[in-house]
Amino acid sequence: MLSTSTPRRNHSLALKALALSASCSPFADAFTPSLNQHRRNFDKLEVSGEFFHVTTTDSVALFGARCRWLDVSHVIKALRFAGAPLLNDVIMTSCCTYYCYALMHQEQSPSYTTRHPELTTIFRILVHCLVNVLSDPSTSTDLTTNHRKHDAYDISITETGMLDMQPTERYKAISLQAVDRVAERHPALLPHLYDVKLAGMVFPFKASPYYVDELIDWESEDVRQDPFYRLVFPTLNMLSDEHRMKLESAYEEGDPKQLIQTVDEIRADLNPHPAGQKTLNAPKDSDSLKGVQHKYSETVLVFPAAGQTCHAYCTYCFRWAQFIGDDELRFAQKEANSLFDYLGQHSEVSDILMTGGDPMVMKTRSLAQYLEPLTDPDFLPHIKNLRIGTRSLSFWPQRFTTDDDADEVIELLRCVREEGGRHVAIMAHLSHARELSTDKVKAAIHRLQKEAFATIRSQSPVMRGINDSADVWAEKWKSEVNMGIIPYYMFMARDTGAQAFFDVPMAKAHKIYSDALRNCSGLIRTVRGPSMSCTPGKVEVTGVEEIMGEKAFILRFLQCRDPEWIGRPFFAKYDSKAVWFDDLKPLDGMELPWDDSGLPRVVPPTVY
Secondary structure: OOEOOOOHHHHHHHHHHHHHHHHHOOOHHHHOHHHHHOOOOEEEEEEEOOEEEEEEOOOOHHHHOOOOEOEHHHHHHHHHHHOOOOHHHHHHHOOOHHHHHHHHHOOOOOOOOOOOOHHHHHHHHHHHHHHHHHHOHHHHHHHHHHHHHOOOEEEEEOOOOEEEEEEOOOOOOEOHHHHHHHHHHOHHHHHHHHHHHHHOOOOOOOEOHHHHHHOOOOOOOOHHHOHHHHHHOOOHHHOOHHHHHHHHHHHHHOOHHHHHHHHHHHHHHOOOOHHHOOOOOOOOOOOOOOOEEEEEOOEEEEOEHHHOOOOOOOOOOOOHHHHOOOHHHOOOEOOOHHHHHHHHOOOOOOEEEEOOOOHHHOOHHHHHHHHHHHHOOOOOOOOOEEEEEEOHHHHOHHHHOOOOOHHHHHHHHHHHHHOOOOEEEEEEEOOOHHHHOOHHHHHHHHHHHHOOOOEEEEEEEOOOOOOOOHHHHHHHHHHHHHOOOEEEEEEOOOOOOOHHHHOOOHHHHHHHHHHHHHOOOHHHOOOEEEEEEOOOEEEEEEEEEEEOOEEEEEEEEEEEOOHHHOOOOEEEEOOOOOOOHHHOOOOOOOOOOEOOOOOEOOOOOOOO
16 A cells, blocks of 8 residues: 655646656546646646636646655645535545545534535546556556556445546456357356357357356356356257257258247247237337336336447346347337337326336436436426336446446436335345345445346246245345345246246245245335246236135235235136246136236226
8 A cells, every 4th residue: 555645846746647647548538628728738637517627837847756645635626626516426426435534524414415426437447547647657658648557446435535446347248259259267167069059149248257266156066057147148959849850950051041040939939029029019100119117007108229239148037039139129219209208198197117128227317308307307207206217236236336427327217206205116036135245236236236227127037947935035135135125026927938847836836925925024024926027917826725625725906906905815727837927717607807818907996
């Protein structure tokens, strides 16, 4: 660690180092055009308006500087010299944490703000380059030519009050073409490369470095049985025998056109849009609503075009058709105005559910076109709740902590909550307690809860080989409640994609759910399930009992296209192999509440 004592002469040179570092950074153009114009002529560093302006008369003297320090108080002095008016924003938006803020203002609980988000980048660059120039003068001569090679840094405070800088991990997707490099780092993957690559022609594949390196247990006896490997890496076993033989045959023939045609034919057989998503859920009254669904009266789903991908893809994803490059199968809303026009005409809507893909892959500036209007409480006042469906806590929690615009997205969510007066719910897809175990995800959860004031709710399908165990669910729910996350849903595998590989029969799913709850406190019993999101609505398997001498499922609608069905239990014959609503048969003398097309029947008269 660098010395905490610095002569005033070196302190002055440090200011020049900060200024020159900014002018040499790859982000210089974002500061102000005048910064580059005056790069060779500077004497002082000052702040004017929202930009740093730099002038100098002696850039050569900088390279003779040999001061070695990086103490918080000195950085603060340097920034104070730059001008007090924007100092609070510089410190707070640069993630210098509570210590720096308290050191200047003797306050323990700062309210973070990003009125000047460009200063976040500026401050990171300044401190990073300060380290390069002042702690190792031999690197200073390369600063102007090699600045683009420098990594970004996370800035934190040690117990002794020193600035600690660690390289910021940047998201870079692992594609199917990059799995060989993954196998170089994790040799357990080598025997399965053919399997992954061929299956990845049908099922979309993407992984994140965080997920691959920190969540998969590569040391397990058979990595294919590790739930986190199984969750991301596709296998030919996900295909039926017929489809597998067809794919392998086309691959071996070596005709690219035939292979593409075969892949398309297999995909078409996998029911790419289940539960009437295209035919029943999309509004019919506007050509501009290509990424909107309105299945239940109070909730509108929006699929922002820029969010129709994820940091990684689940092998069992029921929206896999969003990621295969076929525009005919894809929901994508290209702009927000038509959505707002639609919402303005539907005062019955109280909830917006942003989904995808994953809206949290979007840069904050793109997300803002949908969320910024909601920071005004007078805009669409009937919209009370904003829900964001995301897998980012599992696949890339750095989205909320160290990404370039992490502070901005936290602030945007905070403004929707605090200024817009809307409830903000992060609908986190969490399948397993292991996803909650890393320091990175804990930091992300903390920021969402304590800085964005968002509520996090968890939901996941029950999937064979991943979480089809009561112990797994009980551990997950207990961990979530301990972290302030509300357990929300246990879903069933939908009738699309690789359902046959992952499905858990509804009788077994109900037993897993019930056994898990028996081991949990009442705080966990907010969770509902197992639930099927099917054509007529959300159908919950409530229990298994004997009805009129016959074993039967007890079911109910949690949501329905016809809300009159909600709250009315109904019955179906018990079938230990049934995995989906269309496997169910009515009890003798009764009928199920949907017709052959899956749409709700007319509701019979009430009994009370």
